[in-house]
Amino acid sequence: MTISPRLTVSAASLALALLAPAAQAQTAWVSNEKDNTISVIDLETMEVTDTLEVGKRPRGIIFNKDKSLLYICASDSDTVQVMDVETRKIIADLPSGEDPEQFALHPNDRFLYIANEDDALATVVDVKTGEVVKQIDVGVEPEGMAVSPDGKLAVNTSETTNMVHWIDVEKQELIDNTLVGQRPRHAEFTADGTKLWVSAEIGGTVSVIDVATRQVEHELDFHIRGMQPDRIQPVGIQITGDGKTAFVALGPSNHVAVVDTASMEVKDYLLVGRRVWHMAFTEDEKMLLTTNGISGDVSVINVPELRVEKSIKVGRFPWGIRVR
């Protein structure tokens, strides 16, 4: 079959037409741990436009690939809920193992890797069949979860065991462990998949691990003038797509550290709300949003200018945040 040039053009305009809804304002979705709700923020007006009732103690949230579905760890309901983003209704409950806290979605859009905090387990769920594929023994209080961009490795951090556990995705088996600082919280791969950044909340450090050797190759320390070192407790990590800048949320120090990844030096500390937890970029990476547990708000950071521009009140104990 041949395609005439005219048809090509119209196909292109059709594609544009289809894209049009995506051009509507981006929204940030925030889980409120102590309110059992999700707040939806319109990023054009910077206002909360909707508050959605969900399961008990919602923490980790994540969109599927085309962002039509939102997966929600409803920790105290012992389930992962699936929300249809269009209708904003919960359409399914996935088995999750007990007390799901954080999770990661495999690039295949099918496997959810879920940390079961109370059970020292990682549960792998197939979102298509709604079934548990595998449960893998990990350390005490599994927390952070991430899947490598190539989809070959899943990693989990365990808060009391103080390790990163490496899981071979093909075999769904644990293959190695790397000791890191006290109470590791969050794990984040760089976009090229060569490094894994892991925050240690009580250790006060971020370990940068070489994925090939699974050895810690750099350990970042944070120092804020006038701040007692024990209040500096790294949790969330976000790294720009070009890999040049990393942002580290420092918990009760109420600051976000900006790290230049080439020199591995902290170039700035930005004051945000109280007990800053997790973060998300907008799609163009011009804005970074943080959840602030104690002040119950979201801070908006202007990324090019490294300036905190606004805070938006959400529910009680905002925890996870994602942008679509």
Added chain:
Amino acid sequence: MLRNLLQAVTATCLLCLPGLSQATLSIPLAYLKLETESAPVLSNILPEPEDAGLQGVQLAISDSNTTGRFLKHEYRLESAAADSVAALITQAQSWLEEGIHYFVLDMPAAGLREFAAHFADEPVLLFNAGSRDTGLRSRDCPANTLHTRPSDAMLADALGQWYVSRKQKNWFLISGSRAQDNGFADALRRTAKRYGITLVADKAWTFDTDLRRTAAQEMPAFTRADDYDAVVVADVAGDFGEYVLHNTWLPRPVAGTQGLMPLAWHRSVEQWGAAQLQKRFEEQAGRWMNSADYAAWAAVRSVAEAVTRTNSAEPGGVLDYLMSDDFELAGFKGRKLSYRRWNGQLRQPVPLVHPRALVAQAPLDGFLHPETELDTLGLEQRESDCALFVR
């Protein structure tokens, strides 16, 4: 009389990993409890659980084995309780000969001194998880001994910080007559001096009335004074203290061993991941975790953290690591815990609680210290004659 509280718990290597071919490293520990006759108290509603302390050790062993299985480290526990220190020493001696070097001790100060003196020249590491006695941390400084239980001085300072931050600096102190009461009352007096708190009264409770029936008559008269901001009670066993609340001459809060209490641990502590520890504990023990459990838990977790990081179970190396700047323990209190080198005391935040809620957690904002804010609680190095592990 000596009895074994449990058979040795042997954890199996649940997950023998490829690439880790070294032999399993075994780390045996022992828990020893001196059974003391508890004095009769007026209020007999809530007795201390019999397995207080032991359950904390068991949970720490199980937490450590979950980590250990990835490293081929295997923690084992022996435990014994007896009504004489001599019997515990004999038991510990034979365990030492079998290769146990770590002993978690739950006994009053006098017993601990005797026990530690016996093992002063042995390759052991002792953890005091039971006694709050300030003298152990300031004068006696028993050899090879670390203290995971907060001292009376730390607890009293936590309370002092609360009242100073509320600008309520006039206390009416009532103390019982038992040794532990005196210890805590002395600590409260030290705190008062340190923070400029005025003791408008400092009275000993010596009556032997059955207050369950007469508290309403006795207590108002006993607490009569022009004014005070709080009634502070030193009644560790919970004898008369339970009857002070709501029976004071002036309508004032009660704090200390009753009312608003500074403790090492309480069910209401749930921030900083503590909810998970509480859940694990309740599942195992079928009851709430208390201060004795927490101190015992922290002792085993300290050893395990050192073994994990150094890959050695040799007590000298473990002690060196515990006293180094590298050691930090995640103790579910929002700050990293470490040991004071001069007296072996575990630095730790102190929750201030009432029976159903956490009120605050010391150190409170505004109490500063050049080293760490945690050192605003308890004895400073200059207040202590000890120089145990100062190199």
